[in-house]
Structures are given as structure tokens and as C-alpha cells.
Amino acid sequence: MMFKKIILATATFIIIFLVHPVSAATTITSTEPIPLGLAQRVSNTYTWALGIGGMVALGIIIFGGVLYSASGGNPGRIEEAKKWIQHALFGLALLLSSYLLLNFINPDLTSLEEVFLDPNPRVEGPTLERLPGAGWRSTVRVC
Numbered sequence: 806m807m808f809k810k811i812i813l814a815t816a817t818f819i820i821i822f823l824v825h826p827v828s829a830a831t832t833i834t835s836t837e838p839i840p841l842g843l844a845q846r847v848s849n850t851y852t853w854a855l856g857i858g859g860m861v862a863l864g865i866i867i868f869g870g871v872l873y874s875a876s877g878g879n880p881g882r883i884e885e886a887k888k889w890i891q892h893a894l895f896g897l898a899l900l901l902s903s904y905l906l907l908n909f910i911n912p913d914l915t916s917l918e919e920v921f922l923d924p925n926p927r928v929e930g931p932t933l934e935r936l937p938g939a940g941w942r943s944t945v946r947v948c
Contacts (some may be wrong), residue, residue, distance in 0.1 A: 844917035858900045865893035 869889030876882035907914045 842919040844919045848917045855900055855904065859897065862893045862897045862900070865896075866890055869893065 866889075869886045872889060873883060873886035876886060
């Protein structure tokens, strides 16, 4: 009987892990550059944080459900489990409302684009002369 279990476990291991060894050998080739600007990083971080928050809320709801199931009819434990679930649902509503509020105010706030500025813009037209004593390295004393 023990020999059959070892054979079954070995066969299961081989089927699961060794049937498709070439699927890991594929490489992804892309001709498009990967955007790594500040706006893209902020947008990715925001999306990532929303996903992590949703997963944490799901874990808390599952924990509350297990706590509710294991309460054994104890009213204090049932109330505690309900509070866990309610707080997780409140957190999910807060995450969703933050995204919807930003999207409602201005849809561009949820999809950021890179801003490129000229480091030294050229000003055309008349300019003022430099006044004595107006610079940060001024040697003229004004009393």
C-alpha cells in the first residue's frame, strides 16, 4: 500500500512539473520602449496599491468568514466576525470611491502622462536690465 502511494506521488509530481519544460524557455521580445518616467511610475504604484488593498480586504473578509464559522454560536465572537467583515467592506468602498472621485473630477488624474519641459526656455521680447543690488551675489550695499 505504501509503495502505491509513493508511485502515485511521483507520477503526480512528474505530470505537474515535468510535462511542459519548454514553456518556460520562451523569451518575450518587444520593440516598444518601456516607459519608466515619473508619471508612469506613479500611475503604476497607484494601480498596484489599489490591487494590494483589494487583496488585503478580500483576505480580511475570508478571515471574518472563518471567524464567523468557528464562533460556535458565541454571540461575542459572531459580533467580532461581523465587525471584521464590515470594516473590510468599508475599506473596499473607500478604495473604490477614491478611484471614482479622481476619475469623476478629472479622468486624466487616473491616467498620468509624462510632462517634458524645456530646461532653459528662451524669452522673446523686451527684458528688464539688471538693477544694482538686485542679484544674490550683489556687491553694492544699499543703506
